[in-house]
Amino acid sequence: MSGSLSVVAFEGELNSIVREFLDFGGFDKTFQTFDAELQQKGKPLASPDVKSLSDQKLLAAQNEMMQxxxxxxxxxxxxxWEENLPITLRDGDSVAQKLEFYLNIYFAIYPIKFAKGQTEAEKNMAEFKQFLETRGATLSQTTEFLPxxxxxxxxxAKSHPSYKELFTDSWIKDLEVRLEKFLTLALKSTPQPRLFDLYVSFAICHAPYARNNTEQ
Structure with a gap:
């Protein structure tokens, strides 16, 4: 009896999670049938404007990245950046590639702009040089980035005519705004169904138990 009560208590939310997964997976016919049966049987369905666990995690990730x-x-x-943005977006979207390049410039000059010391400045610039030789090499023939x-x-660099703009507050603020807008769109463009999060949480919690059973 208690089991039935617990299911009934969360039935609307469970139906919403199943519906969300069917929609995400492109199971159009099943999705329509599920909707029809919910209505036919008078089953509850949690309001779609309830913020999902995935949305909360994405918002937290965005806030942390901005910090x-x-x-x-x-x-x-x-x-x-790599954990939260799919590789297809990072490698295939020109906006993402250009933003990543400018972000690398920002982190390279950060210790100089905010007087963090010579050691950190040299370290960050060396990391930027490595970026230019690897991921950044794809834009080496682009006029915008060539300098x-x-x-x-x-x-x-701070007093060099070609780079002094990078050290202005306005340039950094503009980059900040661009980053925030990009993350808002990119992180929420393909929200992961809550069912995925539930499965991952279950798998992590029960992994030791599963290993122990396998070893026995």
Whole structure:
């Protein structure tokens, strides 16, 4: 009896999760049939405007990435960039590629702009140089980015005519706005169904139990 009561208590939310998964997976006929049966049987369905667990996680990721941006934490920022943005977007979208390039410039000059010391400045610029030789190499023939390939070799970039704009508050603010808008769209464009999160949570919680049973 208690089991039935617990299901009834969350039935609307469970129906919403199933419906969300069918929609995400493109099961159009099943989705329509499910909707029709819910209506026919008078089953509850949680309001679609209820914020899903996935949405909350994406919002948290966006907020954390913006904080890392402000603090100049390049490594952690790009770890989250890779974790939260699909590779098809990062490698196939020109807006994402250009933004990633400018973000690398920002993190390269961050220690100089905010006076974090010579050691950190050299470290960040070396990481930028490595980026130019790897992921950044794809834009090496683009007129917009060509001047920045010399940035790691300029002794005093802050006063150099080609780069002094990068150190202005307006340039950084503009990049911040572009980043926030991009993350808002990119992270919410293909929200992961809550069923995925539930499965992952279940798998993590029961992984030790499963391993123990296998070993016995």
């Amino acid at each position: 890392l941006f402000h603090k100049g934490k390049r490594k952690v920022f790009f770890n989250m 920045f390939y010399a940035l790691p070799f300029v002794p005093n």
